[in-house]
Amino acid sequence: MALRLVQVNFKAGDDAALGRFWADALGWGVSSEGPGVTNVEPLNFTWPDPAAVCVDVVAVPDPETVRYRVHLDLATTSAAHQAELVARLKELGATPADVGQGDVPWTVLADPEGNVFRVLEPREIYRDTGPIAAVVVHCEDPRAMARFWDEAIDWTLHEVSDDHARLRSATGAGPYLEFVRAAPRTMPDAAPVWTRVHLDLLPYPGDDQAAEVARLTTLGATPADVGQGDVSWVVLADPEGHEFCVLRPAALGGD
Template identity: 40%
Template sequence: MEITFDAANPQALAGFWSELVGDGVELTFVLNDAPKIEKNPIHLDLASTSAQDQVAIVELAEKLGAQRIDIGQGDVPWVVLCDPEGNEFCVLEPRPEYMDTGSVAAVVIDVPDPVAAARATGHPVARTGDGFASLRVGPGPWLEFLHTDDPPPLTERVRVTWA
């Protein structure tokens, strides 16, 4: 799985993510200086192994230039942040299903119909629940589809290539 981010400063953004998650997932950064104008329909969820680890990841992200943001998540056990160019991501509380994923627990894609989107990949759907569907092929992060009623984005600043 390859995740591609548009970035005004690809080298700096690559440095941020490299420091934060290491080399566990392939992230590509391409030059695009158009301003970010809306929430990305694709984001990364980072795994943690304990409450202390979650705090340490959030602190590192903030030290590297991330900021906490409110996207309407309410009172949840995960922390929502954005990277230095405004790309949203979450640092999850410890969850058993993400203990063997590496630093990136999941690539999350907002869609109107999560089950249909997961099935359209051609891979077996591993989990479904209230408003989500997940699959995983091999080691690494889960690919998760999350229900949204948001309109389709005006821009595609983050893209996933599934090989």
Template identity: 40%
Template sequence: MTTPPSALTVDAAQPQELARFWAGLLGWHLATPAEFAGGPDAAAVRPGRSVGGLAYAAGEERLLGLDEAPASPGAAVGAGLGRFTRQEAPSVAAPVVRPPAEDGCEFDLVFVAEAEPKGHKNRLHLDLASRTPEHQREVVECASALGARHLNLGQGDVPWVVLADPQDNEFCVLEPRPEYAGAGALAALVVDTNEPARLAGFWSVLTGWPVSTDQNPQTVGLRSPSGRGPAIEFVRSTNAKQGRNRLRLELAADPGADPLSPTQDPEGNEFCVRTRPEPA
């Protein structure tokens, strides 16, 4: 059973404000309840509209990571990779930024409240695509106008631009690259890793996304079988993981399938698996 990505969860001190930033920057919108039926809570963000929330449906089940799990032990352990938990979803409200169909991205951005302040560089970050040098400048200017700031991580003189969103999450605006010609607003979700090939292999089996043939010892990428949308790229880093990731992938399992999955990948990156709702 494969479980493709369905959402990227982002911890935020002020979820609504961060959702507005990313919706504006990417040209996406926050899903309406009808668009996200059976999924996480949706809040509509459109010009002239206010932001609101919708609670999870009562009795909906969700697989939670260890950080979200109840105190009781999990149901099973698989392949020595992690403990499994299942519980009824809590009643919470979380803004969901959804790509339009023409973008090609297959996962949403979900912003959840987190009071713990950001204390170190994120292990996961987003790279934004650009079509021309002029378009790259326009994306950077748009990000700055929405509240982003330039960030120096020691990158030196590089053709991409490193920024931080209003809540200090790092992201990059890339120069035009042919490998992202099929991407929409997002070029890639980038994951820092000590072993790119090993971690890419794990996620390829889990998601059903094949490993790109265009790889090197420093970067290994996965692409959706559709050939559209952002890649998931594993980039070599000597830094060790610190604490709980503020960005985490959520994966989708088919209705009727047993969606139990490890709560962490081999390098400790947290994720969870949700069962898609049955068709109406």
């Protein structure tokens, strides 16, 4: 049994507008399986594809105030490309963001709904990832996260240290999934920790969603209630509390 990382899911006040921003930012197209859901995916794309992690934007009545524990890193091929991409993103509605980064070679921006992301300087490791270089998860223990996620999904662990862990599809294509050490959460235990950006996982055809959920719980995942109600997907949290969804094998988006 195994799971595939197929989507990065954004909660939004206006899914169509935010979806269009990300489609224009990535050079991708948009589709929708129903009201309140905008799927952002490569052109001529057949879902699911191991070479692409899509963006799924879902409207909610009141997007939560969050700590940014998951963000996207965008790849560039040259200094000129980085400058051109930053300028174009600002024209699309992105704004500069200060997250305490100081003097760094990358640029931190926020999308029109305030989701922080980075436009990286050219890096050889990301030369063949496509527009998304990495999906980055902030955590307290990258080694522990690597152990869990290496078992949870069918991706290959490429690097792990006390400060950073990196996985990628076993096909050697598409973006990386990275876990980066960050300061421990300071919010009171009684306060819910909401994330507007989370990961969606999909079983392979013929695999059972319930069996995959059971397997993940043995690895340390726990059930999570984010107000999802009666839905076809299952919401879990990894050992550090990052929520993610296990989709039904035939499902696409909508969580």
